[in-house]
Amino acid sequence: MKKSTVAFILVVLVLAGYFAYDAEWGRSFFSGLFSEDLKIMRENSLAFMEDIKFKDFKNAASYHHPDDQKKADIPHLIQRLFKIKPELLDIMEYEILDTSLDSTQKRGRVKLKAKVHLLNSDKIESPEMILYYHKKEDKWYMELESSLRGR
Amino acid sequence: MFNKHQYSILSERYFECLLGDFTALSWMIGLAPLVSAPIVLRWQSFQPTDTLYFVFALSTVFFGCINACGEISKEAAIYKRERLFGLNSGAYLASKIKILSLLGLVQIGIFYFIIERYLNTDLVPVLTFNTLFWSYFAGMSIGLMFSRWCGTTLKALISVPLVIIPQIVFSKFVLPQNTLKGAALKIEKLMVAKWGFEALQHCKKGQIVWGDYLFSITILIGLSIIFLFLTLFHLWFAGEDT
Numbered sequence: 128m129k130k131s132t133v134a135f136i137l138v139v140l141v142l143a144g145y146f147a148y149d150a151e152w153g154r155s156f157f158s159g160l161f162s163e164d165l166k167i168m169r170e171n172s173l174a175f176m177e178d179i180k181f182k183d184f185k186n187a188a189s190y191h192h193p194d195d196q197k198k199a200d201i202p203h204l205i206q207r208l209f210k211i212k213p214e215l216l217d218i219m220e221y222e223i224l225d226t227s228l229d230s231t232q233k234r235g236r237v238k239l240k241a242k243v244h245l246l247n248s249d250k251i252e253s254p255e256m257i258l259y260y261h262k263k264e265d266k267w268y269m270e271l272e273s274s275l276r277g278r
Numbered sequence: 279m280f281n282k283h284q285y286s287i288l289s290e291r292y293f294e295c296l297l298g299d300f301t302a303l304s305w306m307i308g309l310a311p312l313v314s315a316p317i318v319l320r321w322q323s324f325q326p327t328d329t330l331y332f333v334f335a336l337s338t339v340f341f342g343c344i345n346a347c348g349e350i351s352k353e354a355a356i357y358k359r360e361r362l363f364g365l366n367s368g369a370y371l372a373s374k375i376k377i378l379s380l381l382g383l384v385q386i387g388i389f390y391f392i393i394e395r396y397l398n399t400d401l402v403p404v405l406t407f408n409t410l411f412w413s414y415f416a417g418m419s420i421g422l423m424f425s426r427w428c429g430t431t432l433k434a435l436i437s438v439p440l441v442i443i444p445q446i447v448f449s450k451f452v453l454p455q456n457t458l459k460g461a462a463l464k465i466e467k468l469m470v471a472k473w474g475f476e477a478l479q480h481c482k483k484g485q486i487v488w489g490d491y492l493f494s495i496t497i498l499i500g501l502s503i504i505f506l507f508l509t510l511f512h513l514w515f516a517g518e519d520t
Contacts (some may be wrong), residue, residue, distance in 0.1 A: 129286060131293035131377060138383045142407070145391070149403050219484030242400070242484045253400070 151222060158226060164235065165226050167267050172223060172237040172258050175269065179205065180218040192261075192268040208256065209243065217244040224255070235260040235267070281366035288373035296377060306345055306381060310388035313337050318396040326400045328479065329451060334393070335474030336445055338410045341385050342417025343424075343441050346378050347434040350425040350509070357513075367513035371506065374422060382414040405481035405491065412498040413474030417441070419505035420470070426512045445471035473498045 147153035151173070159166030171190050178187035179201065188199035205213045220242040228235045237258045244251050259270040296303055317337070321330050350357070357370065390407050393399060399406065420441050421434075428434040446452060448466040458466050466472060477494035480487040 129290050131289045131380065134293070135376070135380050135383075138380060138387070142383065142387055145387070146404050146407070149394075222483075253398075 154223065162228070164228060164232065164262070164267065168235050168237050168258075168260050169223055169226055171260070171267060171269065172226075172239060173221075175258065176218065176221045176239065176241070179213075180221075182213060184213075190269040192263060195268075209245070209254070211245055211247065215246045217246055218242075219244055219251075233262045235262075279366075280368045280372070282369070284366045285369035285372050285376075288370055289376050292373050292377045293380075296381070307384055307388065309341060309344070310385045311392060313340070314389050314392040317393060321397055326398060328475075330397075330399070331401075331478040332449060332451060332471065332475045334406075334410060334478060335413045336442070336471045337389065338386060338413040339417035339420075339445060339471045339474065340438075340442055341389070342378075342382060342414040342419070343421040343438055345381055345385075346374070346418045346421025347425050347438055348431040349374055349378065350422060350513075351429060351431045351434045354429065367510060371422070371510050371513060375418075375506070378418050378422075379415065382411065382418060386410045386414050400483055401478060402481045402483055402486060405486070406478065409474055409477040409481065409495065409498075412477075412495055412502070413470060416470035416474070416498050416502045416505070419502040419509070423505045423509045423512075426509045445469050448472070449475070468501065470498060470501055473501070 148157060155166060155169050155173075158169060175187055175190050178184070184201040187201045188196050191199045202213045205211075205216060209216055218241055222240055223237055224240050225238040226235070237260070238255065239258065240253060240255050242251065242253050260267045261270055262268075314337075317330070317333055321327075324330075357365065361367075386407065390410060394403065394406075421438075424437045424441070425431075425434045428437055444465070448458070448462065448469050449472060473494045477491055477498070480491040480494065
């Protein structure tokens with residue numbers, strides 16, 4: 128094969144690799160290669176955000192520990208975090224910025240960035256939030272104190 | 279007709295020449311971080327604006343134009359001689375397109391990496407890269423056209439501002455869009471940075487407008503084909519002349 132063609136293919140492969148890693152599924156795949164725990168937390172966080180996006184609060188509560196599920200008032204949490212009623216919140220996009228575990232490997236956190244449309248004021252905001260996880264009985268559960276980091 | 283064998287040899291020769299001139303190659307690739315640095319400094323603490331997207335599109339048009347503007351004119355004598363021995367114009371132009379596109383992928387890759395790393399662009403990554411690449415490609419097509427039609431490298435280099443300044447003058451950032459009337463309105467439609475900018479506007483995260491995005495990209499590709507055809511026409515014409 129000609130040198131220029133090889134160079135072309137290499138450049139395209141490097142770019143494809145970069146974009147694959149940059150994409151949500153790519154990061155999830157690569158983090159899953161190194162830690163199954165990180166992969167689970169990422170998947171749960173994305174599923175949680177999807178549930179909120181489609182206002183499936185019952186399913187959104189299911190990522191919490193069974194003891195906490197009844198206490199998990201997701202619509203109230205949303206109202207507290209975004210200062211808006213859930214029905215006036217349109218989650219347009221979300222992405223994971225960072226996933227980390229502590230030294231004991233029993234606690235983790237996932238930092239997310241969302242793009243939301245506040246329907247009552249027609250404003251678009253990009254809040255960041257952190258979802259906290261605890262490992263109990265060999266399973267990862269979301270903690271209720273998950274909080275908004277900034278706007 | 280297109281000669282594939284010649285295209286392969288010419289691409290290889292051009293690639294080797296480019297690698298041989300390491301200073302020029304470094305300068306070309308170095309343009310990407312040099313141009314992205316002031317953009318990052320200016321917008322680092324601000325939310326993305328339409329002006330930022332326009333600067334992205336304009337920068338990539340500039341990369342394409344500056345990379346290509348001397349590439350045919352500097353070989354004018356060689357081209358003329360090789361035409362006597364049956365050089366195929368299409369293969370010659372295609373070899374330029376291939377290697378300059380490769381250079382563009384590297385340049386745009388570095389440019390994109392820096393702006394994405396340091397700025398909040400609020401754009402969908404792959405679509406942004408695609409737009410920046412086609413803006414580069416359109417700029418490269420204009421550069422190749424000037425390189426051929428101007429005849430000498432110096433004239434072609436001097437012509438670069440003639441490409442870049444109208445992109446700014448006819449944009450909505452100098453005067454409001456509704457002030458464009460008559461001929462100015464038609465000229466504005468030929469501005470490749472405008473279409474790159476519009477494509478970027480339509481690939482914001484969570485707000486992708488596929489129809490408008492694809493329309494802008496199609497126009498960019500269409501304009502590139504027209505500029506390349508004009509280049510090829512001049513290459514043919516000169517070939518007949520010898």
